[in-house]
Amino acid sequence: MNSQRDEEVLTRGLRALADEMETLGAPDELETTLLKAFRARQVVTPIRRRQLNSRYWIVAVAAMLLIAITVVVFRWNNDIVDTPRQAVKQTEPQKTRENNNQRSDELRNDVQYQAGNPLPQRLKPRRSRASSLRRPENQMANHVTNEIATDFIPLSYLNAASLQDGGQIIRVELPRSALANFGLPVNMERYNEKVKADVLLGVDGLAHAIRFVQ
Amino acid sequence: MDLNDLNDSELLRSMLAGDEDALALLYRRRQGSIYRFALQMSGSKTIAEDVTQEVFLFLMREGHMFDPARGSVSAFLLGVARNHVLRRLRVEQLLAPLGDDSEDEAASLHASTDLCPLEDLTRAETIEAVRKAVLSLPSKYREVVVLCELQDISYGETAEILGCAIGTVRSRLHRARALLLAKLRPAAEAEETDSATVKSARCFA
Numbered sequence: 001m002n003s004q005r006d007e008e009v010l011t012r013g014l015r016a017l018a019d020e021m022e023t024l025g026a027p028d029e030l031e032t033t034l035l036k037a038f039r040a041r042q043v044v045t046p047i048r049r050r051q052l053n054s055r056y057w058i059v060a061v062a063a064m065l066l067i068a069i070t071v072v073v074f075r076w077n078n079d080i081v082d083t084p085r086q087a088v089k090q091t092e093p094q095k096t097r098e099n100n101n102q103r104s105d106e107l108r109n110d111v112q113y114q115a116g117n118p119l120p121q122r123l124k125p126r127r128s129r130a131s132s133l134r135r136p137e138n139q140m141a142n143h144v145t146n147e148i149a150t151d152f153i154p155l156s157y158l159n160a161a162s163l164q165d166g167g168q169i170i171r172v173e174l175p176r177s178a179l180a181n182f183g184l185p186v187n188m189e190r191y192n193e194k195v196k197a198d199v200l201l202g203v204d205g206l207a208h209a210i211r212f213v214q
Numbered sequence: 215m216d217l218n219d220l221n222d223s224e225l226l227r228s229m230l231a232g233d234e235d236a237l238a239l240l241y242r243r244r245q246g247s248i249y250r251f252a253l254q255m256s257g258s259k260t261i262a263e264d265v266t267q268e269v270f271l272f273l274m275r276e277g278h279m280f281d282p283a284r285g286s287v288s289a290f291l292l293g294v295a296r297n298h299v300l301r302r303l304r305v306e307q308l309l310a311p312l313g314d315d316s317e318d319e320a321a322s323l324h325a326s327t328d329l330c331p332l333e334d335l336t337r338a339e340t341i342e343a344v345r346k347a348v349l350s351l352p353s354k355y356r357e358v359v360v361l362c363e364l365q366d367i368s369y370g371e372t373a374e375i376l377g378c379a380i381g382t383v384r385s386r387l388h389r390a391r392a393l394l395l396a397k398l399r400p401a402a403e404a405e406e407t408d409s410a411t412v413k414s415a416r417c418f419a
Contacts, residue, residue, distance in 0.1 A: 012340075014363040016340060017341050017345055024246070025246040026249040026262070026263055034270050035238060038237050
């Protein structure tokens with residue numbers, strides 16, 4: 001009973017408070033201020049929009065200039081890097097000529113010898129986003145896409161486990177008789193000609209596998 | 215076409231199209247409830263005026279955000295007012311105390327009533343006690359009491375304003391009333407004692 005009476009008292013109290021505040025409102029000056037602000041806004045809006053538009057244009061032009069400068073700098077850097085590579089290319093045939101004079105049964109020694117020397121820069125895979133995403137096996141298989149190549153033939157006296165850390169491929173030219181050493185058929189009519197081969201070097205600098213390229 | 219015939223949504227549309235009279239009419243229709251809501255929530259006339267101004271400035275700036283499918287313009291404005299009030303209260307940490315201005319305002323209102331001085335005084339004390347009790351509620355209960363009890367807004371519209379379910383409004387209101395009763399009970403008991411004293415005094419007079 002008491003609680004019901006309390007509820008009634010509370011409701012009456014709340015009603016009394018609501019009635020008392022019923023007539024309250026914001027002062028008249030507030031309406032005047034708001035209407036002034038509204039008028040000012042109507043005038044200001046188009047000017048502000050024009051300013052925003054011009055800002056967008058400035059930002060767009062700046063972005064285009066930045067892109068253009070980036071492209072120019074990137075190409076310029078590439079030209080600088082390519083120049084020494086071309087120089088290396090010109091000296092490379094001399095090395096392969098030296099290899100041609102050696103006997104085919106010394107192939108493995110030749111490969112080891114080359115692996116011990118500093119690698120020519122042009123043979124290093126070029127860094128690019130696409131190539132960095134490829135797996136090493138694919139890099140080896142697609143080393144030169146327009147050539148036909150045998151599978152890599154392991155050089156049995158070496159441990160292939162070291163290839164897990166990576167490796168490099170070196171292009172060499174060998175006497176055609178070297179094919180026979182790996183159990184491949186040799187065309188006797190072209191016996192004196194050279195044959196191209198890719199030698200796979202491990203991080204230890206030793207030759208781990210070879211493949212012949214046509 | 216007379217602007218008075220337009221509903222709030224149409225007035226808002228006209229206002230956004232640049233019609234100043236539409237803004238003036240919409241303001242006159244809705245400023246009272248917004249001002250009272252802010253005043254009842256904060257207990258401060260200054261905050262109430264600031265919030266009312268902020269709400270209509272927001273309406274000028276972001277009036278296109280109003281979606282008729284989600285509720286009325288009145289609910290939209292009260293929702294904006296609620297956000298502004300809560301932000302102000304958080305910043306100023308001004309929750310319970312009543313300012314001098316509200317007391318003066320209450321005194322000026324009491325003077326116009328037709329009751330005899332004693333009843334008038336009792337009524338004023340009751341209102342003052344209720345006002346203080348409402349202001350001392352946690353904001354989530356206070357806003358429900360202000361909207362449902364003082365502004366006489368339906369549960370459904372209150373739920374739209376607060377962005378919650380009607381069931382939540384009901385349960386919060388129930389809890390809020392219980393809290394108010396707990397706060398007002400000692401005052402009511404004291405009032406009863408006073409009235410008994412007055413009665414006995416009258417008998418012996």
